[in-house]
Amino acid sequence: MLKKTSLLVLFSLFAASLLLVSCGGKSGSNSGKAPEVVTNPGSNPVDGNTDASSNTGDNLTQTTPPSVTINPSGGDLTINGESVHPSDYNSSNASAKINANDGTGDCVVTVSDDGIITIIPADGSLAGTYTVTIDTGEREYILIIEVNADGDSVVITSISNPSGSSMILDLDDGKFTNTLTGKEIVISEDGLFSGYELIADIKVTGTGGNITVVVDSVTGDIVASGDHSGPYTIVITTADGSVITLTTDSTGKITGIVENNSTLILNLDNGAVSSSGYNLTLTNSISGEGWSLAPGVEVIGVTAAGGVITSINTERVWVNQNTGNIMITGIDGVEPPVGPYEIKVSVGNSVYVIKTDVSGQVISILPGNVLLELTQGVMTYSDNNVLTLAVNNNGWTLSGSISGLTAVGASGNTLNISVDPNTGNFVTDQNITGTVVITFLYTDSNGNGITYTIIVINGSVNSYTAEITNPSSDFDFSTVTNIKVFLNVVDSTTGSPVKQASISLANATAEQSWKGFTDDQGVSVFTATVTAASQTTSIAVAHAGYENIESPITGIGKLIEIGKKIAMTPKSVVIPPVDNDNDGVLEGDDADDNDANVAKILTGSFTFGFEDQYAYDKVVFNSLNRSGMPTGNDADFNDLVVRLSVEEKIDSQNRITRITLKAKAVAALSGGNNSFGIYVNGQKYIMIPKSQISGRNPYCVLAPEVTLEIPFAGGIARNTIGAMPYDPFMVPNGGNAGTDGISQVHLLSANTTYTGVRKGNGYIKTSASTCVPINNFVWALIIPENWQWPNEGTCIAIAYPKFVNWCNTGGNLDIQWYNFSTTGNVVPRQ
Numbered sequence: 001m002l003k004k005t006s007l008l009v010l011f012s013l014f015a016a017s018l019l020l021v022s023c024g025g026k027s028g029s030n031s032g033k034a035p036e037v038v039t040n041p042g043s044n045p046v047d048g049n050t051d052a053s054s055n056t057g058d059n060l061t062q063t064t065p066p067s068v069t070i071n072p073s074g075g076d077l078t079i080n081g082e083s084v085h086p087s088d089y090n091s092s093n094a095s096a097k098i099n100a101n102d103g104t105g106d107c108v109v110t111v112s113d114d115g116i117i118t119i120i121p122a123d124g125s126l127a128g129t130y131t132v133t134i135d136t137g138e139r140e141y142i143l144i145i146e147v148n149a150d151g152d153s154v155v156i157t158s159i160s161n162p163s164g165s166s167m168i169l170d171l172d173d174g175k176f177t178n179t180l181t182g183k184e185i186v187i188s189e190d191g192l193f194s195g196y197e198l199i200a201d202i203k204v205t206g207t208g209g210n211i212t213v214v215v216d217s218v219t220g221d222i223v224a225s226g227d228h229s230g231p232y233t234i235v236i237t238t239a240d241g242s243v244i245t246l247t248t249d250s251t252g253k254i255t256g257i258v259e260n261n262s263t264l265i266l267n268l269d270n271g272a273v274s275s276s277g278y279n280l281t282l283t284n285s286i287s288g289e290g291w292s293l294a295p296g297v298e299v300i301g302v303t304a305a306g307g308v309i310t311s312i313n314t315e316r317v318w319v320n321q322n323t324g325n326i327m328i329t330g331i332d333g334v335e336p337p338v339g340p341y342e343i344k345v346s347v348g349n350s351v352y353v354i355k356t357d358v359s360g361q362v363i364s365i366l367p368g369n370v371l372l373e374l375t376q377g378v379m380t381y382s383d384n385n386v387l388t389l390a391v392n393n394n395g396w397t398l399s400g401s402i403s404g405l406t407a408v409g410a411s412g413n414t415l416n417i418s419v420d421p422n423t424g425n426f427v428t429d430q431n432i433t434g435t436v437v438i439t440f441l442y443t444d445s446n447g448n449g450i451t452y453t454i455i456v457i458n459g460s461v462n463s464y465t466a467e468i469t470n471p472s473s474d475f476d477f478s479t480v481t482n483i484k485v486f487l488n489v490v491d492s493t494t495g496s497p498v499k500q501a502s503i504s505l506a507n508a509t510a511e512q513s514w515k516g517f518t519d520d521q522g523v524s525v526f527t528a529t530v531t532a533a534s535q536t537t538s539i540a541v542a543h544a545g546y547e548n549i550e551s552p553i554t555g556i557g558k559l560i561e562i563g564k565k566i567a568m569t570p571k572s573v574v575i576p577p578v579d580n581d582n583d584g585v586l587e588g589d590d591a592d593d594n595d596a597n598v599a600k601i602l603t604g605s606f607t608f609g610f611e612d613q614y615a616y617d618k619v620v621f622n623s624l625n626r627s628g629m630p631t632g633n634d635a636d637f638n639d640l641v642v643r644l645s646v647e648e649k650i651d652s653q654n655r656i657t658r659i660t661l662k663a664k665a666v667a668a669l670s671g672g673n674n675s676f677g678i679y680v681n682g683q684k685y686i687m688i689p690k691s692q693i694s695g696r697n698p699y700c701v702l703a704p705e706v707t708l709e710i711p712f713a714g715g716i717a718r719n720t721i722g723a724m725p726y727d728p729f730m731v732p733n734g735g736n737a738g739t740d741g742i743s744q745v746h747l748l749s750a751n752t753t754y755t756g757v758r759k760g761n762g763y764i765k766t767s768a769s770t771c772v773p774i775n776n777f778v779w780a781l782i783i784p785e786n787w788q789w790p791n792e793g794t795c796i797a798i799a800y801p802k803f804v805n806w807c808n809t810g811g812n813l814d815i816q817w818y819n820f821s822t823t824g825n826v827v828p829r830q
Contacts, residue, residue, distance in 0.1 A: 034155035035070050035077045037145055041126055042066035066126040068147060070117040077115060079134075079141040080160040080219055081173075086115025088136045095137030102128040126151055135163055139218070142167075142251070157251050161216055166228040168204055168213050170252035174220030178244065180259050181322045185238060188220040196220035201237040206230060221252065231255065245335060262318070263336040264360035265302070266326035266343050273354065278365045280347055280354075283324040290321030300351070300433060301344035302328065304337035305495030306382065307460045308488060308565040312337070325360070337495035342458040344368070344433070351431040353458045366459050368431035371407055371417060372438060373459040377424045381461045381563045382488050382523070387442065387452070389426070396424035404441045410434030425459070435462075447472030450560065465553075466561040471810040477778045478749035478811075479818060480606075481532045482723045484561045485514075487524045489541060492567035497522025500584040500652050501568065502600075504540040505530070515600040516654045516718065517585060524654065527723040529604060531784045532557040533815040539564070544577060544586045546570055557815070583652040591649075597657040597715070602648040604724040607787040609637035609796075610745050611779045612670050612732040635764045635797070636790040637781055638827075639730075640674040640691050641667035646724050655715025664705040665691040667827070669792045672733030677744075679727035679752065680710055681720070686731070727752045730780065748778045765795035766804060772797070774807050783818050788826040799825040 043064040076083040089096045090111045098117065100107040105122035107130070112118075119130060127149045134141040144157035159167050169176075174188035174196055188196045195217030204211040206228050213224045222234070230250035237243055247256040266273070271283040271291065284294045293299075302312045316329045316336075326343065330336045339358035344351065351368025366373055374380075377390035377399070390396045398405065398419050407417040407428065415428045415436065426438065438454045449470025455462045485505065489498045503524045505514040514528035530537070537556045541549040546568040553562065578587040583596040592598040647660040663676055668691035676688040687708055693701040729752075730745040748758050759776045766772050790799035797803050802817035814820075 033078070033081050034143065034158035035079060036073055037153045037155060038069045038071060039126060039147055039151045039153050040064070040067045040069065041151055065120050065124065068119040068121070068126070068130060068145065068153065070119075070132070070143070072115040075115075077134075077141075079143065080158050080170075080221075082139075082141075082160055082218065084134070084136070084141065086111075086113065089134050090115055093136060095135075097135045098133070100130055100132045102130050104128070138163055140165075144251070157253070159221070159251055160219060161221065161223040165223045165225050167221060167250075167252035168211070168224050168228070168232050169222035169234055169246065169248055169254070171219075171221050174215075176246075176254060178257060178259060180257055180264060180320065180325070180327075183322075185236070185244065187222065187236065188215040190220065198222075203235045205233045258330075258335060261330035261335060262327040263338075264320075264325050265304075265317075265328050265339065265341040266354060266356055267360040267362070268324050268326065271324045273362050273365070275354075275362045276365045278352065278367075280345070280352060280365070282326070282345060282347070283319050285324060291319050291324035292321070293319055296346075296348045298346045299326070299343060300346055301342075301458070303342040303458060304328075304339060305490045305567075306340050306488070306565075307342060307457055307462055308490045308567050309337050309492065309495050310457055310462070317343075331493070334493045337493065339495075342460065344458055351433070355458075355460075366425075367427075368433075369427050369429065370420075370425050370459040371415070371428055371432060371436050372426040372454070372456050372461070374424045374426070379454075379461060381464065382486065382565075384486065386461075386464070386561075386563070389440075390419050390424040392424065395421035397421070401443050402440050403443070404439070406439050408437045410436070441470070442466075446474055461563070463564045464562070465559055467555060467558045468560060469558070471812065473810065474776060475807065475810040476747075476749040477807065478747065478782055479532055479815075480529050480749075480782055480784050481557055481560070482527050482529055483556060483559050484527045485525070485539070486561075486563040487518065487539070487541075488565045489518045489522045489524070490565075490567055491546075492569045498543055498546065498568050500586075500589075500599075501541055501543040501546070502585075502589045504542075506538055506540060515602050516650055517599060517652050519653050520584075526654065526718055529724045530556055532811060541566055541568065542589065543568060544589065585652045597651050598649045599652045600650045602650060604646040605784075606644045606646075606725045606728075607666075607783045607785065608640075608642045608644065608676075608728055608730075608747075609781045609783065609787070609789055610640040610642075610674065610730040611635065611637055612639040612672055612674055612730065612745070634793050635795045636669070636793060636799070637796050638667045638789040638792060639670035639672075640665060640676065641787075641789045642676050642688070642728070642730075643786075644678075644725055644728060646726075648718075648724075650718065651715050653715070654718050655712075656718055656721060657712055657715045659710040659712075659721075661685075661687065661708040661710070662705055663687040663708075665702045667789055668692050668700055668702055670733075674733060675731040677729055677731060678725075679729070679754075681712075681716065681722075682753070683710075685710075722751055725782070726750075727754075728782075729754070745779045747780050747782055748776075749782070764797045764804070766797045766801075772804055774804070777807075785818055787818055788821055788828070790826055791824075794825045798822065 072086060076085050087093060089098060090113055098109050098111060100109050100119045102121050107122045108120040110118045127147050130145040132143040139160055140163045141160045143155055145153055145155050147153045159170055161167050171187055175184050175186050178185050187200050188198050190196050196215050198215040204213050211224045211228060213222050216223045230248060232248045234246040243260055245258040246254055248254055268283060272281045281294050282297050283291050285291045299314050299317045302314060302317060303310050304312060318327050320327050328336045339356060341356045343354045353366040355363045357363055374390055378388050379386045389399055389402060391399050396419050405417055407415040409415050417426055417428055420427045436456045438456055440452055442450045442452055444450060448468050451467050451469040452464060454464040489501045490496060491498055498518060499520050501518040503516050505528050514526055516524055516526055518524045537553050539551045549566060549568060580587060580593045581596040583599055585599045587593045590599050591601045643664050643666050645662045648656050649658040651657050665688055673690045673692050675686060675690060677684060677686040685708055687706045688703050691703055693703055727750045731743060744754055744756060746752050746754050746758050759778050764774050790796050800817050800821055802814035802820050806814040806817045
């Protein structure tokens with residue numbers, strides 16, 4: 001074996017570079033570290049061939065499969081700068097092993113005596129990514145080759161290391177270039193005949209913890225004994241005291257560089273930046289003194305992790321004297337926070353917000369008077385479109401759905417707020433340096449007035465709530481409400497996402513109405529079902545390595561959406577993690593740490609009261625008889641009363657893996673035999689085909705409790721299914737539809753594909769002789785309690801006197817009407 005260097009003359013130095021040629025005539029390269037690769041598209045059978053020299057006896061030429069060929073040059077393969085002789089890997093070496101995989105399976109590999117390696121694709125298609133491993137028994141060589149649809153090939157990875165070891169840091173003759181400073185950093189030096197030796201202090205951690213590394217004496221690369229998997233974090237202390245942190249992937253390729261516990265947050269070009277029509281000079285260089293902030297320039301604020309980390313001391317910001325770029329240091333031995341970043345600067349008398357991505361590249365520049373940046377008139381939050389606020393009618397203006405727009409600064413002062421006609425952004429008449437609270441009333445397509453309260457920092461949304469404060473007259477008669485919650489959870493020091501943080505939504509009595517986790521991006525998006533009467537609740541966030549957080553929410557019963565960015569503080573003492581099922585959720589947070597399909601179990605209990613006469617007789621309280629009762633019905637909502645329990649098993653990525661439903665008919669005081677069903681994820685299930693086993697009301701024998709298991713192989717995203725209790729319904733009298741064609745009675749509040757009638761107008765009885773009109777009345781109610789339904793023939797408004805006021809105020813008053821019954825008019829609690 002020869003070293004990866006041009007200095008070893010004694011060992012017949014190999015060529016500086018080789019051309020990688022494809023059959024299409026195009027080529028790719030890997031810095032002279034890879035062999036020649038040629039592709040062959042193969043040949044197809046040709047009918048009617050009369051050439052005896054190629055005839056196989058059936059007038060068809062032989063079929064040649066497509067192939068990828070790796071050719072030695074000058075008799076040897078060049079891999080990672082090493083010259084590998086054919087005798088090291090062909091049949092003359094009994095210890096040699098060669099395998100290749102094209103992403104679809106293992107390929108057929110042949111090796112000629114002169115070292116030509118031919119690879120036949122596993123799926124018969126030439127295009128693909130091939131991973132080729134050549135193990136000589138002493139050293140292992142890995143090539144990753146990409147072949148496109150035209151047959152053009154390129155070697156994207158060419159590495160080598162001792163057999164039985166893993167590549168940690170792929171170096172070029174023991175060196176790499178620090179892209180932050182442009183300096184060449186030497187990690188290992190060639191002792192010529194003695195091989196490469198490590199000259200830097202180096203510490204490595206991988207996915208499994210600390211890793212002991214050595215230098216590959218042949219190549220100068222950093223390797224580790226055994227089978228390890230990246231990504232790797234490598235901390236290097238050089239002779240001049242500089243501390244450089246590298247991150248690499250599983251092939252040893254550098255993916256990130258941080259020097260002196262600092263990272264780049266604003267990449268400048270000769271000290272200046274241009275974007276969005278603004279040209280700013282922020283740093284300048286004085287001969288012999290290096291780069292520094294330009295006169296009149298001051299950094300007045302920095303946020304990180306997309307605005308989650310806002311309390312960053314500007315003293316941590318500094319100018320790289322070699323490049324003029326703006327950097328930020330870590331603190332207390334912790335690496336700096338990750339991007340995206342927002343850097344607020346004053347230049348002379350003007351203020352600007354410069355937004356950059358995770359690598360410090362500029363995305364946009366905002367003037368300091370921007371309160372809220374919009375994208376084509378749309379407010380965005382963590383890359384999600386939330387609401388259209390402005391419209392472009394030959395100049396941006398406020399959307400017609402928006403009214404009552406106000407803004408308040410950090411000190412409580414009211415700010416002028418308007419829409420910039422050129423950009424659509426919300427702006428004010430002065431520079432803003434702190435947090436701003438923006439509020440407005442939005443009227444949706446259903447006529448609901450929704451108050452949005454938005455916390456804005458540097459023109460970006462940090463958090464928001466949407467609360468129905470002026471409901472439309474089209475009331476859905478629901479005692480529960482759905483609230484969409486969008487959380488983004490990060491480490492308060494590094495800004496890195498906190499994966500598999502446990503999320504719970506609890507009401508004032510600590511009953512949990514939603515449970516789940518953040519995903520690998522630290523995000524948790526869910527829709528929770530809560531009682532409309534809920535006034536105060538909290539979002540609880542927990543993780544074994546962090547301090548617990550509880551974030552209170554007031555008036556959740558009227559909220560429809562909330563977005564919140566949460567930064568968790570790491571614990572000073574971390575308990576060694578235990579994760580028996582390797583799903584990323586630690587023991588204690590995991591509902592079943594021996595089953596990777598179950599990390600949380602979410603339950604819910606609901607009661608449904610149905611009326612059946614509305615459905616198939618189409619009598620909707622449109623006339624009165626002599627006794628004052630509405631014709632054709634009694635509005636007692638006991639024709640079918642069903643108690644439904646729901647259990648969702650959720651994995652660490654917030655995917656539902658199994659739903660268990662239990663349904664029990666607790667009352668069936670109807671002249672017909674009604675059935676109960678439910679739609680889940682678009683699939684219809686009839687759980688109770690007949691609610692009555694025998695007899696007639698009020699002494700019928702009810703059907704037994706029914707259990708339904710719905711598994712989801714591989715899991716399904718929680719939000720694609722919809723919130724509990726999904727879409728329950730009653731089928732009147734076994735599905736015998738009446739003259740109006742209605743065959744299902746659904747909740748008005750349910751998100752359903754059912755297109756039949758779900759509401760009507762009419763009267764309900766409030767006393768022995770008095771009836772009141774109820775607009776848009778429904779034939780199905782959901783009650784979040786162990787409800788006592790009215791006696792047979794007793795109108796719900798008589799059994800529950802607060803019911804009418806609740807209806808007529810659109811659910812604003814007497815929200816807990818179901819807790820206030822009149823004596824003798826309801827069945828005993830069961």
